[in-house]
Amino acid sequence: MRSQRWFQRRRVGLGWRPADWHGWVVTLLAAAAAITVLVLLRGSPARIPVTLVIVAAYAVVALATGGGRPAEEAPATTDEPSDGELPGPVGGVEQRLALRALTSARVSPSSTDEPALVVEHLTKRFGDRVAVDDVSFGVAAGEVFGFLGPNGAGKTTTVRMLATLITPTSGTARVAGVQLDAANGVDIRKRIAVMTENPGLYLRLTVAENLRFFAGLYELEQPESRIGHALAAVNLSGRADDLCGSLSKGLRQRVALARALLSDPAILFLDEPTSGLDPVASRDVHELIDGLRDRGVTVFLTTHRLEEAERLCDRVAILNTTLRTIGRPDDLRDRLFTKSLVVRTAAPLTSPDAVFAVTGVDGWRADDTTRYTLTVNDTRLAAPAVTRALVAAGADVLSLAEARHSLEDVYLELIDDDIEARS
Amino acid sequence: MSVKRVVSVLRKEVREFRRNRFVIVTMGVLPFIFLITPMITIFKIPDSASGPQVKAAVGVISLLMLIIPIVIPPVIAAYSVVGERDQGTLEPVLTAPIRASELLLGKAAAAFLPSVAIAYAIYLVVLIGVRFGAAHVVSTVVFHPPELLAQLLFTPLLALWSIWVGIGISTRASDVRVAQQLATVASLPLLGFTSLLSFQLLKPSVALAIGLALALLVADIAAWRIVSRLFDRERLVTGKRSRAPG
Numbered sequence: 001m002r003s004q005r006w007f008q009r010r011r012v013g014l015g016w017r018p019a020d021w022h023g024w025v026v027t028l029l030a031a032a033a034a035i036t037v038l039v040l041l042r043g044s045p046a047r048i049p050v051t052l053v054i055v056a057a058y059a060v061v062a063l064a065t066g067g068g069r070p071a072e073e074a075p076a077t078t079d080e081p082s083d084g085e086l087p088g089p090v091g092g093v094e095q096r097l098a099l100r101a102l103t104s105a106r107v108s109p110s111s112t113d114e115p116a117l118v119v120e121h122l123t124k125r126f127g128d129r130v131a132v133d134d135v136s137f138g139v140a141a142g143e144v145f146g147f148l149g150p151n152g153a154g155k156t157t158t159v160r161m162l163a164t165l166i167t168p169t170s171g172t173a174r175v176a177g178v179q180l181d182a183a184n185g186v187d188i189r190k191r192i193a194v195m196t197e198n199p200g201l202y203l204r205l206t207v208a209e210n211l212r213f214f215a216g217l218y219e220l221e222q223p224e225s226r227i228g229h230a231l232a233a234v235n236l237s238g239r240a241d242d243l244c245g246s247l248s249k250g251l252r253q254r255v256a257l258a259r260a261l262l263s264d265p266a267i268l269f270l271d272e273p274t275s276g277l278d279p280v281a282s283r284d285v286h287e288l289i290d291g292l293r294d295r296g297v298t299v300f301l302t303t304h305r306l307e308e309a310e311r312l313c314d315r316v317a318i319l320n321t322t323l324r325t326i327g328r329p330d331d332l333r334d335r336l337f338t339k340s341l342v343v344r345t346a347a348p349l350t351s352p353d354a355v356f357a358v359t360g361v362d363g364w365r366a367d368d369t370t371r372y373t374l375t376v377n378d379t380r381l382a383a384p385a386v387t388r389a390l391v392a393a394g395a396d397v398l399s400l401a402e403a404r405h406s407l408e409d410v411y412l413e414l415i416d417d418d419i420e421a422r423s
Numbered sequence: 424m425s426v427k428r429v430v431s432v433l434r435k436e437v438r439e440f441r442r443n444r445f446v447i448v449t450m451g452v453l454p455f456i457f458l459i460t461p462m463i464t465i466f467k468i469p470d471s472a473s474g475p476q477v478k479a480a481v482g483v484i485s486l487l488m489l490i491i492p493i494v495i496p497p498v499i500a501a502y503s504v505v506g507e508r509d510q511g512t513l514e515p516v517l518t519a520p521i522r523a524s525e526l527l528l529g530k531a532a533a534a535f536l537p538s539v540a541i542a543y544a545i546y547l548v549v550l551i552g553v554r555f556g557a558a559h560v561v562s563t564v565v566f567h568p569p570e571l572l573a574q575l576l577f578t579p580l581l582a583l584w585s586i587w588v589g590i591g592i593s594t595r596a597s598d599v600r601v602a603q604q605l606a607t608v609a610s611l612p613l614l615g616f617t618s619l620l621s622f623q624l625l626k627p628s629v630a631l632a633i634g635l636a637l638a639l640l641v642a643d644i645a646a647w648r649i650v651s652r653l654f655d656r657e658r659l660v661t662g663k664r665s666r667a668p669g
Contacts, residue, residue: 024448028455035459126661163518166657186520194518198511202435204442209435216431217519259515 006065016062023065030058096291098232103264103295114177116141116267116298117162122171124157131157133322134171139315141266142296144289146313148304148407150415153319155302156197159269162300163194176266190218193265197272199256203245207236207255210244211262218263230258234288250281257288267298274308286312310407318411329407340403341374341383342367346396355393358385373403428521432529433536436503440537446499451541454491458545461487462552470558481564488546488574489617492582493610496538500589501606503530505596508659523654527594528647531586538582546574573632580639581617585610587646594654597662 006023007016018024034054041047117139124132132154139145149155160166162175164185173180176191201210208227215223231237234254244252253273260268270289274282289312292299303309309316310329317326325332348369349355356364360382362375376382379402390397440446461483468480504527507513516526553565564570589606596602618624 018448021444024444028452031452031456032459035456036463039460039463160660164656165514165517165660186522189518189520192518194515196514196518198514200512200515202439202512203510204439205435209438213431213435214515214519216434217428217516217521219425219427256515 007062008066016066019066023062026058026061030054095233095235095288096294098229099261099288099291099295102226102229102233102261103292103297114141115139115174116143116176117145117300118174119158119162120172122158122161122173123169124154124161124166125169130321132161132319135319135323136171137317137323137326139267139298139300141298142293143314144293144299144301144312146309146316147300147302147319148306148309148316148411149302149319150304154321155319156271158319159194159271159300159302163192163269164188190263191265192267192269193260193263194269195256195260195271195273197275199252201244201252201255201259204243206241206243207231207247207258208240210255211259214259215262220263226262227258230261233261233291234258234284250277250284253277253281253285257285265297267300268292269300269302271302272304273301274303274305282308306408306411316407318415320415324415332407333409338362338375339377339379341376341379341386341400342403343372343374343386343390343400344398345370345372345390346398349393349395351393355389355395356386358382358389360385370398424522425525428525429529429532432521432526433532436530436533437536440533447537447541450495450499450537451545454487454495454541454545457487458484458549462549465553465557465561468558468561470560472558472560477560477564481561484549484565485570485574486617488542488549489577489581490614491542491545492538492578493585493613493617494607495541496534496582496586497589497606497610498603499534499538500531500586501593501596501602502599503534503590504593504654504659505602506593506599509599514660517656517660522651523656524647524651527590527651527654531583531590531647534586534589535579535582538586539579542578542582546578569628569632572629573635576632576636577617577639580636580643581613583643584639584646585613587643587650591646591650591653594650594659 005019006026008019009016018027034051037047037050037054041050115138117137119138120136122132122135123130135154135158147155147158157166161168162173162180164175164180164182167182168180175188178184178188178191180188202213205213208231211227211230212223215227220226227240228237231240234257236251236254236258239247239251244255247255257273260270273285273289277285286308289299289301293312299312301309301313313329315326315328316332318324318332349372352364352366352372356372356374360376360378362377364372364374366372374382374386383400383402387397387400390400461480465480465484468477504513507516550565553562557565585606588609589602592605592609593602596605
């Protein structure tokens, strides 16, 4: 609620300050009166007492009409919602319906579709520093594509190049079917949306006003209806009239997502969308990305949260200035790591060499006295053979399982290689 | 050029001003306070005062009237781009399909409207004050038609020039404070021009007023085009110069 008080107490120091236009009119009148008296009564002994009377009258008015802080002066960087209930999570039926209304129907991705994104030999240098070096990849329409890499790997620079914010030093790209070129900047930007790591909201404007501004920039038809759907999709319909400055970081991130969804983009670039969010807020963002996948929206997700990429992305690329690898998370694991089985027994095996000399096992190592890792070609063939050999040897088997390498293992393997190569 | 996008930027800027009225109030208070002493001087001029005395006093008022549109808008204009960059709102805007010329025109309009409104409002107060409070000899000089025309024409044109200088600096500056100080300094040369007019070293006539106004208009349009070309998305996003401005 906006305060009706004319003056408010200063947060720092003594006294009051005007809070709305009444206060300013009184202040201006008092200042004008004081100056006039000082000028006209120059040399007169009456000017000091008259001026003091004016100041006293001003103070009385300020005290009589003063009050608390008005809403528009609320701190702009609060971490918690200032008022109202915390909105519910994203991903419910209502949100899915809103997402359906917001995004146009797209055919499911197929090999005949033109790729959403084709990048060829993209390079960006800032002076002597190479930020992105000869990067080539493609993203299919409707794909959720993860772009991983450590800080300073060139992820954001790549997104900025594809969003026409910065010019590549060399290389070409087609973004949503349009050639990447300074002359095509507006055309490309009409077809994409970028959610930057920092939500970049106008904190003195309300949620709806922020979205209205961007609806105007995209020249959207029926902007109010689209704003309504975008807010419903992120479950913020009840907060449309709240100042963005009064929202928590998680809610601001949701507003930024709503803003990115407004224009029904063919490609949605999400730059570290869950950076700094708590698990609940991160889950909401994940739900929304799942919803977008269902609607056939191409999502280009840059992140260094590997579990996020593994859970959400159809394919991932790992960048460290150069493109280190690209593929489905499962394929990357297979490519980088040999398949293995892990055997745990109740007691040490007396002759492990003899037990593991079965078809399909290429080698073995003892992790400790009762835990063995076996290198195999095909786990489906090797596992039954190893089980039979263990039983035949009279071993007390606690478990036999395929060793799973996470995307994190893949990532660390590649990045560690880079660190070693550089040192 | 999309009028809709320009209007969107203008609306957004005006909304931000409304939420932060301190910006507009401080724009108006300073010229208002500056005016008090010269106005009192004018009111004290008797009907018997000599022509040069009257012209000198009116010249000060005229000068102040033309200084207002020069000194008010640069502070807002200088904040317009670098300020958005500092608060982190520029990058999302630059990823939207808006051309540099549209964005800058919207921002210029947002600085122009309050500046010119305040300048005209203060001029109106002066005219009313002179008409009803000053001696007849003062009123004759102030209500001289070419002088009135010059004030009416030059106020928006000088404001526009000052705004484009401010925005130009804002697109290249690395810091809001530096941009605002540079913009204020950069508007000073215009004071020479306004002094020539105010003290009638450049005799105002209808033809001269219209001629100078047209020249200023052309300069303002050229400034808009130049500043739009200077707008470098890469430099604004990364702080480093790009090979080809987008």
